Amino acid sequence: MNYCSHCSRTVVLRIPPGDSIARYVCDACGQIHYQNPRIIVGSLPLWQDRILLCRRAIEPRIGKWTLPAGFLENGETLEQGAIRETMEEAGGRIAITELYSVYSIPHVAQVYMIFLARLLDLDYAPGLESLEVDLFLPEELPWEELAFTSIRFALERFTQGHRGLQLGHHRGSV
């Protein structure tokens, strides 16, 4: 950030009065530009014993497998975001079962929130950001070809005995 998005003057990085963290501050109009972590919301969609994964068509980690997930948008709930991302990336219609994995990645200011979900039909198909979409039995999961540690975290917890039968969730961080 170089300029104030409100008045276009140059911003400076400084700890505001009463604060303890440096922020981009505009001395011309007084605006403080806070920057905060973003939520990546998605689902772990199940069809009977199989898990739906997408192979990424975009960077980062193009060609690697992931759960359908993306940035939560203004104006939606977590559940709406998970449903939307699953439709956009995998053409998958889901019903949310439960919040399953909550995983902080502080060095990139992201929090992953993955919902366990039930795939409602088999009419899935890759969206613009996916090369292919497929269902995997737990023992078939492409562990060496997963895109992100946050996705590995969710899938490891799921395959290590939970299988969606036991509700609850798992928290973790890098």
Add this chain to the structure above:
Amino acid sequence: MNYCSHCSRTVVLRIPPGDSIARYVCDACGQIHYQNPRIIVGSLPLWQDRILLCRRAIEPRIGKWTLPAGFLENGETLEQGAIRETMEEAGGRIAITELYSVYSIPHVAQVYMIFLARLLDLDYAPGLESLEVDLFLPEELPWEELAFTSIRFALERFTQGHRGLQLGHHRGSV
């Protein structure tokens, strides 16, 4: 947002190619300025049967009671944010027990994440943003004087039979 924070030229609100949502776009330098929901992280601190609340010294809802909570900062995990906010607002040292309440407020683009926690000592004291800090038995909670619906949601779930004995969490939204 009026100006590009990268190059200071005027931004326009438009749906970028391949997107479905209007974003602030800079035609001079090409930057797309995404805006996403913020996480408010906090705790429901317990000392035996009592719940720690803070009375707000700042707007909004000055003078009303709340759980210690605030915006998650870049570079911290959810758990670190909850511990920091409890110290800043209430001088309270806590140990995290479990994620308890996950509450979306889409119209203001916020997600509340409240952790059940154990207060480690009675050395609490109001921080700069609190007028007072006190412990309440469930039957003494100031229901008519609570600051936010997200806090009411967490406290209602807690007092309606859970009492922290049963782990798990509750999801909701406005």
